[in-house]
Amino acid sequence: MGARTLRTLSLRNRELFYLGVVGVLTVLGFASVYIARQSLVSWGSLSYALFFIALYLAAHVVARFTVPNADPYLLPLAGLLTAVGVTEIYRLGPSDAFKQGLWIVIGVGLFALVLFGLRRDFRVLEQYKYLFGIGSLALLFLPRVPGLGTTINGARLWVHAGPLAFQPGELAKIFLIVFLAAYLREKREVLAQGRAKDVGPLLVIWGATMLVLVSSNDLGSGLLYFGIFLAMLYIATARMSFVLVGVGLFIAGGYGAYTKIGHVHERVTIWLHPWTTGRVYCPSTGGLALRQDCESYQLVRSLYSIANGGFPGTGLGKGTFTTTSGGELIPFVNSDFIYSALAQELGLVGAAALLLVFMLFVARGMKIALQADDGFSKLLAAGLTFGFALQTFIIVGGVLRLIPLTGITLPFVSYGGSSVVANFALLAGLLLISDRANANMVGAR
Amino acid sequence: MNKQISRVALVALLLLAALIIGTTYWQVWAAPGLAARQDNAIQRVAQFRIKRGLIYASDGKTVLAKNVVKKAGGQNLFFRTYPTHGFASQVLGYSTQGRSRAGIERQENAYLTAANANLGTIWAKLTDKLKGTTVSGNNLILNLRVNAQKIAENALRGKCGAAVVMNPKSGAVYVMASSPTYDPNKIESPNGFAGILKSPSSCPGSSSALLNRATQGLYPPGSTFKTVTAAAALDSGVYTPDSRFNDPGYCTEYGQKVSNAGDPEAPESFGNVNFVQAYQHSINAVFCDIGKKLGAGKIIDQAKKFGFYSTPPIELPSNELSASGEYDFKKHALFDDAGLADPGRLAFGQDKLLTTPLQMALVAAAVANGGVIMTPHLVKKVTSPGGGGGTVVKVKPHALRRAMKPATAAALNVMMQAVVTGGTGTSAQIPGIKVAGKTGTAETGAYKIYDAWFIFFAPADNPQVAGAVVVEHSPNGFGGAVAAPIAKQLMEAILPSASKG
Numbered sequence: 001m002g003a004r005t006l007r008t009l010s011l012r013n014r015e016l017f018y019l020g021v022v023g024v025l026t027v028l029g030f031a032s033v034y035i036a037r038q039s040l041v042s043w044g045s046l047s048y049a050l051f052f053i054a055l056y057l058a059a060h061v062v063a064r065f066t067v068p069n070a071d072p073y074l075l076p077l078a079g080l081l082t083a084v085g086v087t088e089i090y091r092l093g094p095s096d097a098f099k100q101g102l103w104i105v106i107g108v109g110l111f112a113l114v115l116f117g118l119r120r121d122f123r124v125l126e127q128y129k130y131l132f133g134i135g136s137l138a139l140l141f142l143p144r145v146p147g148l149g150t151t152i153n154g155a156r157l158w159v160h161a162g163p164l165a166f167q168p169g170e171l172a173k174i175f176l177i178v179f180l181a182a183y184l185r186e187k188r189e190v191l192a193q194g195r196a197k198d199v200g201p202l203l204v205i206w207g208a209t210m211l212v213l214v215s216s217n218d219l220g221s222g223l224l225y226f227g228i229f230l231a232m233l234y235i236a237t238a239r240m241s242f243v244l245v246g247v248g249l250f251i252a253g254g255y256g257a258y259t260k261i262g263h264v265h266e267r268v269t270i271w272l273h274p275w276t277t278g279r280v281y282c283p284s285t286g287g288l289a290l291r292q293d294c295e296s297y298q299l300v301r302s303l304y305s306i307a308n309g310g311f312p313g314t315g316l317g318k319g320t321f322t323t324t325s326g327g328e329l330i331p332f333v334n335s336d337f338i339y340s341a342l343a344q345e346l347g348l349v350g351a352a353a354l355l356l357v358f359m360l361f362v363a364r365g366m367k368i369a370l371q372a373d374d375g376f377s378k379l380l381a382a383g384l385t386f387g388f389a390l391q392t393f394i395i396v397g398g399v400l401r402l403i404p405l406t407g408i409t410l411p412f413v414s415y416g417g418s419s420v421v422a423n424f425a426l427l428a429g430l431l432l433i434s435d436r437a438n439a440n441m442v443g444a445r
Numbered sequence: 446m447n448k449q450i451s452r453v454a455l456v457a458l459l460l461l462a463a464l465i466i467g468t469t470y471w472q473v474w475a476a477p478g479l480a481a482r483q484d485n486a487i488q489r490v491a492q493f494r495i496k497r498g499l500i501y502a503s504d505g506k507t508v509l510a511k512n513v514v515k516k517a518g519g520q521n522l523f524f525r526t527y528p529t530h531g532f533a534s535q536v537l538g539y540s541t542q543g544r545s546r547a548g549i550e551r552q553e554n555a556y557l558t559a560a561n562a563n564l565g566t567i568w569a570k571l572t573d574k575l576k577g578t579t580v581s582g583n584n585l586i587l588n589l590r591v592n593a594q595k596i597a598e599n600a601l602r603g604k605c606g607a608a609v610v611m612n613p614k615s616g617a618v619y620v621m622a623s624s625p626t627y628d629p630n631k632i633e634s635p636n637g638f639a640g641i642l643k644s645p646s647s648c649p650g651s652s653s654a655l656l657n658r659a660t661q662g663l664y665p666p667g668s669t670f671k672t673v674t675a676a677a678a679l680d681s682g683v684y685t686p687d688s689r690f691n692d693p694g695y696c697t698e699y700g701q702k703v704s705n706a707g708d709p710e711a712p713e714s715f716g717n718v719n720f721v722q723a724y725q726h727s728i729n730a731v732f733c734d735i736g737k738k739l740g741a742g743k744i745i746d747q748a749k750k751f752g753f754y755s756t757p758p759i760e761l762p763s764n765e766l767s768a769s770g771e772y773d774f775k776k777h778a779l780f781d782d783a784g785l786a787d788p789g790r791l792a793f794g795q796d797k798l799l800t801t802p803l804q805m806a807l808v809a810a811a812v813a814n815g816g817v818i819m820t821p822h823l824v825k826k827v828t829s830p831g832g833g834g835g836t837v838v839k840v841k842p843h844a845l846r847r848a849m850k851p852a853t854a855a856a857l858n859v860m861m862q863a864v865v866t867g868g869t870g871t872s873a874q875i876p877g878i879k880v881a882g883k884t885g886t887a888e889t890g891a892y893k894i895y896d897a898w899f900i901f902f903a904p905a906d907n908p909q910v911a912g913a914v915v916v917e918h919s920p921n922g923f924g925g926a927v928a929a930p931i932a933k934q935l936m937e938a939i940l941p942s943a944s945k946g
Contacts, residue, residue: 366454
């Protein structure tokens, strides 16, 4: 099918075509894992691919009914990222892939729910902005409620309800973006003048968010929320000075945290000097060790994993993630460090392609923000997209040692239910905004 | 608002583009450096999927290191085994999962895993990868002679010391023995490793069997260093072999008497001697005076010409090589400031001098080869895997540096022969072969306990072997009595005419 014929297709048929391409790639991915590890995995693995194709089709049918004029690329791009993630999670541990598959079903369910619920006019959300603001804070506080919260990997981010573990922070992020979009749309003119009265509630919500994040040791999310806040504030007010003051505050706060908070100091030290030639104090054992064998071993193993891939990669299913006796070489390899695993197996070719998919997603999201014709939609689309991009940067930049490493998920790719579900909600939001913008353009013509 | 959105979009895309650049850095630019790191656990495990090249002794038949295949996780993993159980173990090193690599196994890892980038291996490796077949590394054939190496290890058994023998004309290292030794097969067993680490009571200090005493061990060279001093003296033109000296039995240093070697209570005195005799009988008093006259700077400069103050370029990891020279014992660091050296003691090899056996073997080799030091090589050639075994790299001899004038080397050759024919090294004599040598009996600080040295080459008129032997902390152990007989055995094992006769 040539480009010309593609262009004549309706938006939804184009989406279907690209989903078909993603479906083929998914089958190839699982087939390649099967071939590389046939002594360990069964033909049944291919049923995963078929299952996903069915799921994509279901999502596509929902989109056809609810958002016929929406951007045709976002769903296939998200589908591709999800497929890459599930394939790698499957390769690392088939049982986790099954759980992740269930979460994707729930994610697609929420996706359908959001599209059906808000298909008439999603801008009703604007009226409930304070509910979203407070809801966002409540979600962030949830893990701190005794009996509900659990601490995993040093950060108290999880809520346990029966057999399910959930990270409410991921949904809180979307709630916060909705709140900011609505609040900033309403107050953008007065905010631009910089009156304390109007800035007040904004600072309160933001300050509270930061407090929760810093107190729960979730530095990555703190940086993410702060970045989203600044980007949306800049879009709303066009005041570069806000950004500069914000960045200044962040640097000052960051330096303060570095000197005063042990946890932050440790993260920065690991980032600046992951390798030592002599043995240094190791907090976990209390003895002396090379830093790469102690505090920074996660980061260093991640870099070794990435470097081991080289340009062509080891091939899907052929990377090294365990010792010869089956011990774990890279911790959290299917969540925080999934990029290190993908970069090893797919090489620079595959890793760069994956990042290009993220860039395409961001470009489409920002295009929707540009095309939308009201302030709330623009702020919402730009906020959601920037949040998506910044989250990707924080975790991948962390495992690449561009910035200090903090645990956060790679959207659509990492193992983690909350992340998958929240990102499908984000996708639904972008499609709703896009559908409305395109419908108006068609109508105006 | 659209202007701001476009700017934010640009920032978002630039952030993601930075990730591509970051990934490129680690996967292309930094990858070789990371792969070579000892703590790289991923590489350590990944490399067990490579059929590592074999390591052979110089005969090309005796296998020193090979693989055992174990199935794990549906894959063939290649683990190392060392069928000779302790033969030249410090030279071979080891390749293990838990303790990474050492020795030749570490230094030549690129060849052994076919990771060395030449067009042929890149293509072969890529097609191997695509076909999913096992990558095979190149084989190594070393210069080590099985027979002579065994003689050295047997002679040093139960003692602490080292022996290095090389061809002075090609640089090929025939023998590199270090005692005590260990069985590299035991490295990965927990109790085995603890046993290896335990230092035998006969060896001073905490150095274990893992230490390659031939290249890492630092010993006061004693009188063997007089060869360097003599080279400085002759090269300077101030002295000739016929220069005459008077030996009162001691030399005065900073107002104190420094006696000749021998029984500390009754030092010898030789009276009126020439330079050859002074060297032949290793007269400290004469060399002490020469040192004072030349100055420490001239001697240190000459030592540098022999390769002191830098590590010799041999196929071993840099952390398994030590540089020889004057050491500040407090700082554990080399110094070459002549003002801090005691020229008299330096001239006869005491002061703060510490040298490796390999460095002293290179001094002997330089004299043997007309003053030119050849680069020492443990590896003879690299061959491709499989039955054909085509040569990938053949190590060719090349000159490392000129240590002294040819005339100086010729004069020292004669002086070193005199040591064996009628001086301190008579126990190294081999009937029918002109042997040249120099003894060393270095004070260790303990009463009547010495580090016994012998450096040598033979045949003196057409040198085929040169080397150094050191035996640590021998009670009453003079170089001529303890080290020279071992050197003699080694020369006999390697020189064809000697083994026939």
